[in-house]
Amino acid sequence: MSASVKLATSMPGDPQTNGVDALAPILVREGLGEIDEQLRVGIIWFDTSKVTTNSDTGDHVPTIRVRRIEPVGVVGDVDPSIVAAVEAAVERRTGRKAIPFGIVEVSSDGAFGDPDQRAIDDPEDEN
Known part of the structure; x- marks a missing residue:
């Protein structure tokens, strides 16, 4: 909250x-x-x-x-142009890559969705 x-x-x-x-x-x-x-x-x-x-x-x-x-x-049926606009707004606001569009909660360590999923800023995720 x-x-x-x-x-x-x-x-x-x-x-x-x-x-x-x-x-x-x-x-x-x-x-x-x-x-x-x-x-x-x-x-x-x-x-x-x-x-x-x-x-x-x-x-x-x-x-x-x-x-x-x-x-x-x-959420799964939203027009891709709206998804792209939201992702761009998040990136402008945070300076970071946007979390996946369907995710609404992020844990305190930056992980989301599957507990085995790496945080969005995990360096291993950059390929």
Whole structure:
């Protein structure tokens, strides 16, 4: 969980700006275990709704609010041009090779997916 940025919990109410509502029936079936859960990709537009000051440390923590959200598809079906754009954005932000598109969690040692998988910056991975 991020200690630097918080996420507001409300979603946009207008169907023109909230494409996720259209997925509600499928998401309910997944949540109830009626069908297999699928990892989905979406694009969000967001801004800052407020900034909280930690009175102990003086740190300022912004809370972002989702202003628009559009589902793109199931992670394995996302258009390659979107995958490439996301990977390029990650590389610009981090200065490192992007983790594989379908991975959403990275362990503290930089490994992901299969526990036997090397970290993305493992020198042995460079060929």
